[in-house]
Amino acid sequence: MTDNTDEEHLDNPTNNQLENVPDELAPITDTESINSTQETENMEVHHHAHDPVAPHHKKNWKSYFWEFLMLFLAVFCGFLAEYQLEHVVEHNREKQYIESMVEELNTDSIRLSRIIDLNRQQAAGFDSLLMNVYHKPYTDSSIKTLYYLHKKYSTVIYSMLFSKATITQLKNSGGLRLIRKKAAADSIIKYDVFSQHIEAQDEGLGYSGKLLFELSVKLFDSEYFINYNGSNLKEILNSFPKLSLLTNDEKLIKEYASLAMFKRNIIKSYINQLTTLQNRIPGIKQYLEQEYHLN
Numbered sequence: 107m108t109d110n111t112d113e114e115h116l117d118n119p120t121n122n123q124l125e126n127v128p129d130e131l132a133p134i135t136d137t138e139s140i141n142s143t144q145e146t147e148n149m150e151v152h153h154h155a156h157d158p159v160a161p162h163h164k165k166n167w168k169s170y171f172w173e174f175l176m177l178f179l180a181v182f183c184g185f186l187a188e189y190q191l192e193h194v195v196e197h198n199r200e201k202q203y204i205e206s207m208v209e210e211l212n213t214d215s216i217r218l219s220r221i222i223d224l225n226r227q228q229a230a231g232f233d234s235l236l237m238n239v240y241h242k243p244y245t246d247s248s249i250k251t252l253y254y255l256h257k258k259y260s261t262v263i264y265s266m267l268f269s270k271a272t273i274t275q276l277k278n279s280g281g282l283r284l285i286r287k288k289a290a291a292d293s294i295i296k297y298d299v300f301s302q303h304i305e306a307q308d309e310g311l312g313y314s315g316k317l318l319f320e321l322s323v324k325l326f327d328s329e330y331f332i333n334y335n336g337s338n339l340k341e342i343l344n345s346f347p348k349l350s351l352l353t354n355d356e357k358l359i360k361e362y363a364s365l366a367m368f369k370r371n372i373i374k375s376y377i378n379q380l381t382t383l384q385n386r387i388p389g390i391k392q393y394l395e396q397e398y399h400l401n
Contacts (some may be wrong), residue, residue: 200284203276204398207294210269211387214301217266218384224264225377231259232370239363249350250343257331257339260318260366265308266380268301287397293390300386304379311376314369321362327352 235255238248273294276282285291330349333342343349351359395401 199281200286201398203272203281203284204290204394205400206272208391208394208400210272211297211391213269215384215387217268218380218387221264221266222377222380222384225373225380228259228262228264229370229373229377231255232366232373235259235366236363236370239359239366244351246348250346252351253326253330253343253349254339256322256326257334260315260322260369263308263311263315265311266301266304268305270298270301273298290394290397293393297383297386297390300379300383304376304383307372307376307379310372311369314365314372318362318365318369321358321365324358325351325353325362 232255235252238251238255241248244252276285276294277298282291282295285294327350330343330346331339
């Protein structure tokens with residue numbers, strides 16, 4: 107029996123050695139191998155998710171087109187908004203200019219009426235002056251009348267002062283471009299040109315008055331005008347028992363009469379121009395008020 111036992115141990119030497127090996131030195135199991143493989147795969151997946159070299163999805167031409175279109179529309183809409191705002195501002199400024207122009211036309215119309223009336227009185231005074239100059243022989247009464255008419259009418263000038271603030275601003279600041287309606291701009295420009303033509307007549311009025319005054323000092327004695335304040339000329343003249351001219355030179359008197367007639371004609375021409383312009387104002391006002399809805 108002893109022999110059999112020894113044979114069994116000899117027949118399975120490997121089994122006996124494996125049974126006596128400690129757990130720490132046991133071979134790696136399949137489970138550990140699988141876990142290691144999964145961790146490696148997870149690391150590889152994680153690595154690829156953050157890899158900057160990894161390929162991205164490329165945009166096609168439609169994507170670029172829509173991006174460009176949206177950008178273009180945004181810029182274009184901004185431009186339209188700015189243009190519309192500027193258009194509204196300029197339209198408001200245009201209307202303000204027209205309103206100011208209408209107000210100045212009203213002011214000019216009132217002044218024109220006053221200046222036309224004064225010049226008509228002056229022209230009538232010159233008619234009386236000329237009639238008395240040519241009425242010979244002179245009497246104390248007729249000489250006093252000559253002094254009165256000469257001082258009252260020949261030494262003054264009634265010229266028109268136009269309201270030009272709006273038209274000056276329009277021209278100097280380039281504001282005329284804001285007047286979109288051509289007919290409105292033309293009416294304003296024509297009015298300005300006509301008013302400038304009338305203002306140029308002031309020189310003729312002043313020149314004729316200067317010539318008449320230079321000659322009158324040789325004919326009328328200024329002593330009789332010392333106390334004249336513009337309101338009581340007749341009383342002053344009547345306070346003198348007798349008045350006389352400085353000279354009875356017929357040539358000098360006729361020269362004075364000629365200059366008086368010259369100035370009277372200039373005044374009458376001036377009146378015609380003032381009246382013509384005054385008659386145009388209602389039509390200009392009516393057109394501007396209708397076109398810009400100012401009523």
